[in-house]
Amino acid sequence: MIKGRFKQCRLSLAVVAVVAGMQAQAAEDSDTTPQLNAVVVTGTRSENRTVLESMQPIQVVSSKTLQSTGSNELSEALSRLIPSLNFPRPASSGFTGIIRPVQMRGLSPDQVLVLVNGKRRHTSAFLNTNVTQGRGSAPVDLGAIPLSAIDHIEVLGDGASARYGSDAIAGVINVILKKDDEGGQVTTSYGQYSKGDGIQRHVDADTGFKLGERGSAHLSFDGNNNDFTNRAGPDNRNPGAPGYGSTTYRLGDPDITNGKVMLNAEYALSDDLTAYGFAGYNKSTGDTWDAFRNGRASTFDRAAHPEGYLPRLHAETQDQSLVMGLRGLLADWKWDASVDYGRNEIDLSSRDTLNRYLYRDTGNAQQNFDDGSLTSSLAVYQLDFSNELAVPLLSNPLSVAFGLEYQHQTYQESSGEANSYYGTGAEGFSGLKPGDSGSYRRDVVAQYIDLETNLTDKWRASVALRHDDYNDFGGATTGSFSSRYDFNPVVAVRGSVSTGYRAPSLAQQHYSATTSALNTSINAYQDQLTASVDSPIARLLGAEDLKAEKSRNISLGLVLQPTDDFSATLDVYQININDRVTLSSNLNVQTAAGQAYLAANGIATDLYQSVRYFTNAVDTQTRGVDLTGQHRYRFDNGGRLNSTVGYSYSKTRVTDIKDNPTALAQSGLNLDRIDRRDRYGVLTDSTPRSKLSFSTDYSKDNWGLHANLVRYGSFLAVSNTGAAYDQRFDAKWVLDLSTSYRYTDWLFTVGGDNVTDAYPDKRNSLNNPGHQNVNYISYSPFGMNGAFYYLKATYSW
Structure with a gap:
């Protein structure tokens, strides 16, 4: 299964062996020292x-190590340090x-389950419906957590649903906040890409202070202002059209401004009773751009915007x-x-x-529209008990933990202004309609028990x-x-064996919206309806009530620590997931048969070309x-x-695709619920299967040097048109340096x-007909912006 990929693995082991063979004196600890003996709280009671x-396999990343990456975004910093993590940077992909x-x-x-100080973090209200990694998911927004608030992060690479509940299929990210009651620092940084765009301005501060004689608090703030980047090529679609031959698109990172604050505190009420709490707030605004309309797609475009126009999608987030x-x-x-409460709007x-x-219809050429809002919330009430008990027949104490948990989840979709969804709605993103809007909620009650001992x-x-x-x-x-x-x-x-699950989110069950997207196979814009699974049109096309995803995880590992200063781990795993929740294909309803079928059932289809919905249609297996x-x-x-090496290989394959449901099979439309691209x-293949990283930090007196070299494996972009249109994108090396x-x-x-100014391969013309201005694909694991340089100053006390 992995035999052909172990050449890179053997290289990694060889490098580790050479490093281990060095004759070293005992090393002193520092903030960037690999966390060889760090005490962890994730994956164990x-x-x-x-x-x-x-x-179980777990990695610890310190605050200083995160900051050494040069990134001000938590997800990006983690992905550079932990090979099993991937942080795609989709461009021209809507709000994604x-x-x-x-x-x-x-x-x-x-x-992936995200915890903060061991407590479940709420998810984002946004649902990714674009053709990018994570399509169909509503994940946690890690960008809402200030980097300056983080003491360290524990990443558990194993299934953990038996301990934490839903979502912990691939693993757990546990963010541990700073709690020092003194000291602090202020940091400011400025950087931009070698192309001269994408300026990033950042400032953060954190400080600790005492609360009387028995308490402490730590306050943190981050502020960022990131300009957009643009790597689009010339627009050569229509000779003679507005913008022909020039750069009309914006393909790159969005324009984002945000401010985040977090407070972590505790107070000893007595020797046996402590009150604790932490709170966070993030306000973010972002702009990304849809495809340029040159006026040739519609006579109304030409009349209202004779020079063409570039729709801008604007999002304001409060977390x-x-x-x-x-x-x-x-x-x-x-x-x-x-009591744990989180809300994302x-x-x-x-x-x-x-x-x-x-x-x-009205002659109104309105340019700006309020498209509506999405809101999700999570409230968790939790009671945990733990003790170590002497048990007959056991030579060591038995660690016992058990608890109760109640969750209240909500999701709300609110409609936009009437003009935003009139007809097919505004180009780029149609406003949410009154029929899309709704408020949904559910309750979850859980019990757990966890036993662990030295036999x-x-x-x-351990059993959970x-x-x-x-x-x-x-x-x-x-x-x-x-x-x-x-x-x-x-x-x-x-080693470990476990079963897990992920409940379909309320957003996956109830989200409904119409979007306008470019179909590059025919070089035309199409209006797509994402229908909720309980809507009449979705039911006619085969939608069914969603079930929970079920998983089975197996892992086996080897741990080596020949000296106090050197360690190595090797873990192999297999994850089988049944009934994965994913978006269906874009089901074409503009054929004569499609229109007749829906019309016969009382549904008009003149406002959209295709329909899709969420479904449990696929089983997968991941080995790595x-x-x-x-x-x-x-x-x-x-x-x-201080040196680290990491290698990760994972291969996902589809093991089963369910037959078309009865309603779709009997419709006579000859449609596949899951298409070739999915x-x-x-x-399976849009994310690189392999990732190899080398990181080193050298310090002497007042000087420090940092280097991080990452090899991102190749990945594949699959076309619905056929295998001849697929494109394999080559592996790339990316080097980060700082002093x-x-x-x-x-x-x-x-x-x-x-600094090597690496770019992903450009899309070939066969896979991108008439659309060469979008010359890079959004699947790239390191973006498409090239080299980035920065200055940073930190004052500590």
Whole structure:
């Protein structure tokens, strides 16, 4: 399965072995030192477990390491440091370019659970319906968390539904906030791309302070202002049309401005009772652009905008979170009671555009429209207990944890102004209609138990069981078994088997909207209806009530720690997922048969060319391997070198596609619910299967040097037209470099990301007919902007 890919893996192991073979003195700890002995809280209910003692693969990334990447975006920084994570940067893909997801092991962004201080984080209200990675998902917006608030991040690379519930199929990202009660820092940075655009301005600050004699708090703020980039080619579609031969499109990163604040605090009410809480707020505005209309597609375009126009999609996001809790000790039992609330609201609007039907019928050439809003919220009430008990027949204490959880989830879709959805609506994004709007909610009740013990001095095991009951589709029971055996202090093996699930989100069940998109196969714009699964038109085309995704995870790992300064881990895994929730194909209803079929059932189709809906049509299997190596070295001259190597390989294949449902099969329309692009592309090959990274930090006296080299594997763009139109994009190497100098309380940094100025391959003309201005594809794992250079200054106290 992975044999052909182990050449890169052997190279990684060779590099690790060379580093390990160095004769080193004992290294001193520093903020960028690999976290060899960091205590972790993710994936276990026991205390004082370190990274290398874990029964499951876990990586820890410190705040300083995140900042060393030069990125001010959490998802991007993590993806550069952890090979199993992917951060696609879609461009000209609607609102997806503003709220960008992160993937783990090539799976969907909503199959990764995000925690903050161990508490479930709410998801974004935005649903990705574009042909990009994460299509059909509504993931957590990691960009709403200030980088300056983060102490470290724990990334668990294993299924964890039996401990945390829904979504933890690929793994868990646990963000641990700073809690220091003194000190702080202020950072400002400025950078831009070598092409001269995409200027990024950033400022952040954080500080800790005491709350009387028994409490502490830490306050953090981040502010960003990022200009757009543009890598579009010349518009050569229509000779003689407005803009012909010039750059009419905008293909690149969006224009984004945001401000984020977070507070983390706790107060000891007594020796056995502590109150704690943390809260965050993010306000963000972003602009991305749809395809340029040159006036040839419609006589109304030509009349209202004779020089053509470029629709701009504008989103204003507000993200709020609040967690409050009490934890204490009662009769030797530790307990934790908490209330967790999060809310995400996105106001959508279209600007510099046109509603063709409105102009045709009324002569109104309105350019700016309020398109409506999307809102989601999550409230979690949780009560946890834990203790270590002496149990007959066990030579070591049994760690027992159990708890109860209640969740209340909501999703709301609010319509835009009437002119935004009149007819087919504004070009780029039609306003949400009154028929699309609605408010939905559901409740979840869960119970869990988690047992862990050392069966012998060398053998440790853990069992977890959880049941979640949803009032809209039923229950899910999941379990896990993990174990580890230490042959000696140097070598250990570990493994786990688990079942998991992901409940379909309220957005996937109820989202409805009409969008205008370019079909590059025919070089024409088409209006697409994304219909809720319970709508009449979706039911006529085969939509059914959504079920929960079910997963089975198996992993086996090897842990090596020959010295205190060197460690390596190797983990192989398999993830089978049944009933994956995905968008159907764009079902063409503009054929004569399609129009007749729907008309006979009382539905007019003159306002859209195709219809799609969410469905449980696909089963997949993912197999892969993760390799990590870390080493610390101290030179005789006092210099310190911290090095890491990481390799990740994952391959996803579709194992089963369900037959067309009865309604679609009997419609006589000869349509496939899942098309070729989804079968072999978006779900399987749009993300690189392999990723190799080398990172090193050298420090001596006041100087520091950082280098990060990443090889992103090849990926495939699949066309619905046929295999001849598919395109394989080559693997690329990306190098980041920076140097820093500390002067008293100041730290000055000069750096460059992608200093090799790597770009993804350009799209070939066969796969991009008549549309060469969109010359790069949105699947690229490192973007399409080229080299980026920056200056940074930090003052600490």
